[in-house]
Amino acid sequence: MFGGVAGGIGERLGVDPVIVRIAFVVLSYAGAVGVVAYLLAWSLSLDPRDPRAPKRRERSTGQAVAFGSMVLGIVLVFRSSGLWLGDAVGIPLLIAAVGAGVVYAGTAREGRTRWRPASFRDSPFGRPSLISLFAGGALVVGGVVWFLTMNRSFQGVYAVALAVGATVAGLTIVFGPWAYRLVNQLGEERRDRIRSEERSELAAHLHDSVLQTLALIQRNAGSPRKMASLARRQERELRMWLYGPATAGWPGRLEAAVQNMADAIEEAYEVTVEVVVVGDCALDDQTNAVVHACREAATNASRHAGVGEISVYIECEPGRVTAFVRDRGKGFDVHAQPAGRGIADSIRGRIERHGGSVSITSAPGEGCEVQITMPLRGSVQ
């Protein structure tokens, strides 16, 4: 009823809160165990809105019975083991505990008023922490003093130790949970700060990239090709940012290298390069040569084919890499074409030096396809 602990435990265990409250009262007679347990549970429990808080469980009679028996068992164990404190100890402790309870109720309410209606916050009950701190403190001190006077029969060092112990215990009961709460709140604030930093980073990113691109697209509305290229570049950037490099393959592997190559060509020539990679293998001299040859072929297609889309397909099989660079552009007569345009040196020369072969299929009006086959000397991973 003070801090909703009974309700919380009831929710967690699936037991009516009333039963839990009765259990606490019963346990209080076992040397104030109930009160201490209540306060401990309260300070350790989390606000239901806290993402770390456990979920509620459905209520059931079985749960209630089990819980009741458990509490009864604890009481009996305490009693039979002689830990059943007499009135001389029990009552002062109870007072001290109630005092401590008043202190927590006051300080904790401050935290809870944050989501209470404003009218309630302005009422005289809105800031009770100072009053309750003093009232509770007085109760605690009174309880401890009473406890010490009632137990004078203890002699010498034993009595001093008991006094020190009782004081330390009293202070711990008063300030321990409060300190714990404070640390908890600090953690919450830290999470809030991280969240807001993430938000501003997101805003900054969207501003720098997406909004700029949208502005550019509006200004280039007359040129569909330029617009498509801008949109594509932004899409790539955003994907990279959202999903990380995993979408573009692993660094040092063929797939990532092909993807980078395609991105560079898209940016330089305002074309779309559709990349499909089947399998993946490590990047070495030979596979690097394939990537460079593909780059050359795609560059040629961007420059000369007169179309906005180029397809690149690369397949890695055990012992062999095959690549195709294809466009549906104007094509050319393969036999009439004088050596040059990069084909002889950058494509054929490079691939043949590394032990592969190149074949070019094209005819005027029928696009062009460059096929590269590279048998791998090393093993494929």
Added chain:
Amino acid sequence: MTRVFIVDDHRLFLSGVRAELEGRVELIGEASDVDAAIQGIRAAKPDVVLLDVHMPGGGGKAVIAGVEESHPDVKFLALSVSDAAEDVISLIRAGARGYVTKTIGPDELVEAIRRVNEGDAVFSPRLAGFVLDAFAGEIEVVSDPEIDQLTAREKEVLRLIARGYTYKEVAKRLSISVKTVETHVSAVLRKLQLSNRHELTRWASDRRLV
């Protein structure tokens, strides 16, 4: 005309597709969340559903699951901005007959709808690449070679599609009819849906999740 139902939670995209398809197919309804889609499709009984992959409340997969049992004749064509392999494969395995990205042109989209309506499969180059990847390599224990492996011809067709060839171009290149190409692709789709080949899952985890 093909009766088409569109499911997409992006209003802007929805109206764009509607404008593109107007007059070329019969648009009989649209929905922008999973529950509305399931109810709408059950009521309207369309031939083809254009289905967004990512939606609140379970996405395209939940829509297929909610409709499939009562209306097995409804065909699904997945349409998405997502290129992630596991999204594509999982929707196909749930029962979609094809997958195209949202950047597809209007003519290609109409053609894809027609194909799906006729019971064939629609493979974009990327999807063809994913499938080749998933079925790549030998495995020692093949529970059902009919389902767990692609034939040489099917691989050949898929490779050409992955290289950017249209079905028509594939047919010309292999000197077969377009119908035969469609038959091969549909067979691949069936294998993709039925195969329990462990590679399918292992491959997905290799790609993205590790």
